[in-house]
Amino acid sequence: MTHAETPDIIVSRLPVYLRALQHMQEQGKQTTSSQELGEWVGVSAAQIRKDLSQFGGFGKQGTGYNIGFLVTSLREILHIQQVWDVAVVGMGDMGHAVARYQGFANKGFRVVMLFDSDPKKVGTRVGDFIVRDAANMIADIHEAKIQVAMLCVPANVAQAVSKQLVEAGVRAILNYAPINLLVPDGIRVQYIDPAVGLQRMTYYLG
Amino acid sequence: MTHAETPDIIVSRLPVYLRALQHMQEQGKQTTSSQELGEWVGVSAAQIRKDLSQFGGFGKQGTGYNIGFLVTSLREILHIQQVWDVAVVGMGDMGHAVARYQGFANKGFRVVMLFDSDPKKVGTRVGDFIVRDAANMIADIHEAKIQVAMLCVPANVAQAVSKQLVEAGVRAILNYAPINLLVPDGIRVQYIDPAVGLQRMTYYLG
Numbered sequence: 558m559t560h561a562e563t564p565d566i567i568v569s570r571l572p573v574y575l576r577a578l579q580h581m582q583e584q585g586k587q588t589t590s591s592q593e594l595g596e597w598v599g600v601s602a603a604q605i606r607k608d609l610s611q612f613g614g615f616g617k618q619g620t621g622y623n624i625g626f627l628v629t630s631l632r633e634i635l636h637i638q639q640v641w642d643v644a645v646v647g648m649g650d651m652g653h654a655v656a657r658y659q660g661f662a663n664k665g666f667r668v669v670m671l672f673d674s675d676p677k678k679v680g681t682r683v684g685d686f687i688v689r690d691a692a693n694m695i696a697d698i699h700e701a702k703i704q705v706a707m708l709c710v711p712a713n714v715a716q717a718v719s720k721q722l723v724e725a726g727v728r729a730i731l732n733y734a735p736i737n738l739l740v741p742d743g744i745r746v747q748y749i750d751p752a753v754g755l756q757r758m759t760y761y762l763g
Numbered sequence: 764m765t766h767a768e769t770p771d772i773i774v775s776r777l778p779v780y781l782r783a784l785q786h787m788q789e790q791g792k793q794t795t796s797s798q799e800l801g802e803w804v805g806v807s808a809a810q811i812r813k814d815l816s817q818f819g820g821f822g823k824q825g826t827g828y829n830i831g832f833l834v835t836s837l838r839e840i841l842h843i844q845q846v847w848d849v850a851v852v853g854m855g856d857m858g859h860a861v862a863r864y865q866g867f868a869n870k871g872f873r874v875v876m877l878f879d880s881d882p883k884k885v886g887t888r889v890g891d892f893i894v895r896d897a898a899n900m901i902a903d904i905h906e907a908k909i910q911v912a913m914l915c916v917p918a919n920v921a922q923a924v925s926k927q928l929v930e931a932g933v934r935a936i937l938n939y940a941p942i943n944l945l946v947p948d949g950i951r952v953q954y955i956d957p958a959v960g961l962q963r964m965t966y967y968l969g
Contacts, residue, residue, distance in 0.1 A: 568963060571962070573954075576959060577943050597945075635966050641965060643961070650859055650864075651864070653856055654857040654859070655957065658856075658957065659917075660941035665958070665965065728968055735866035737782065737783050745963075745964040747960035749955060749960060750778075750866065751861065751864065751913065751955060752778070752870035755872050756778035757774060758911070758935035758937075
């Protein structure tokens with residue numbers, strides 16, 4: 558099955574399965590079942606079997622899934638058998654937190670460049686990096702062939718900065734600004750918005 | 764249609780529609796169409812009409828949606844016509860960023876308490892608050908009747924802290940730690956994991 562044919566909703570669950578499987582692996586587990594994986598991630602066993610069957614046969618009836626094989630396969634499917642270089646733009650509180658985030662190890666990403674437009678921040682150290690001047694961002698990202706960026710700038714400039722990122726060659730933007738971005742076809746955007754996450758839960762609290 | 768009958772996948776899209784509609788509202792727009800809203804959020808117009816029809820009739824054929832009415836209705840459906848008090852646990856980089864996040868205004872939430880277990884952080888000021896001692900967290904949250912928490916502690920203690928939050932009466936946890944939480948039935952967890960967001964995009968980059 559080609560990429561175009563796999564529904565986005567299935568794709569969106571694969572990283573969640575992978576996270577749970579990598580955690581099982583760290584605990585020393587070798588095999589799991591669709592039931593067990595389902596309990597970890599809050600998805601039915603039937604849905605997990607259906608989702609994974611889109612990509613071939615990963616488990617045998619009665620013996621479950623080999624976790625190591627499934628992890629390797631999911632990493633290939635998600636194209637994270639390689640490590641993607643990531644630029645972080647905007648060195649406010651959130652940019653700082655993202656630049657120093659410890660959760661990317663073994664997940665397929667590494668932060669390699671930080672940018673800000675504030676002269677007071679440019680040249681300062683954050684984690685392992687010196688903050689670069691956003692005035693050179695398009696050239697720097699283009700030269701380094703970076704295709705993935707995390708956008709941590711204020712909402713009122715996020716649209717303009719995203720346009721610059723696309724111009725620089727970025728094809729995937731993880732947007733922390735609380736605003737929807739309009740991007741050209743073929744450019745991917747995902748949103749990190751705590752208000753959305755919270756509202757998905759208060760629906761059920763009432 | 765009752766809550767139990769509305770599929771989670773539809774519920775998960777409502778906050779995204781609301782965000783886009785509130786943004787249109789800020790721009791002074793009064794009406795929109797399922798086509799226009801769909802372009803903003805990357806969902807088909809047919810899907811938007813179908814999702815909203817679960818909750819009654821919001822638009823008339825040919826005249827589109829009244830944005831103000833739809834915003835008010837979605838806020839009621841998501842139970843954010845009220846403002847929910849939120850506790851933030853863990854005052855590392857991410858906790859700092861979350862505690863000072865400017866995106867909750869008009870979204871139904873306000874941070875009211877911060878906790879950490881590090882004696883060097885307890886008693887310090889972050890944004891408008893003095894960091895409280897996590898040793899008193901269960902009592903403090905229980906007394907304040909807080910039902911929503913954002914969990915920003917390291918992954919290796921996240922499970923234990925989430926158990927304390929549930930004991931304190933919290934029913935909804937937004938988890939920033941890169942780990943799946945096991946919680947009792949009836950407790951909601953949503954995950955903020957940048958690696959998952961990035962992997963959902965690299966699938967398409969290849």
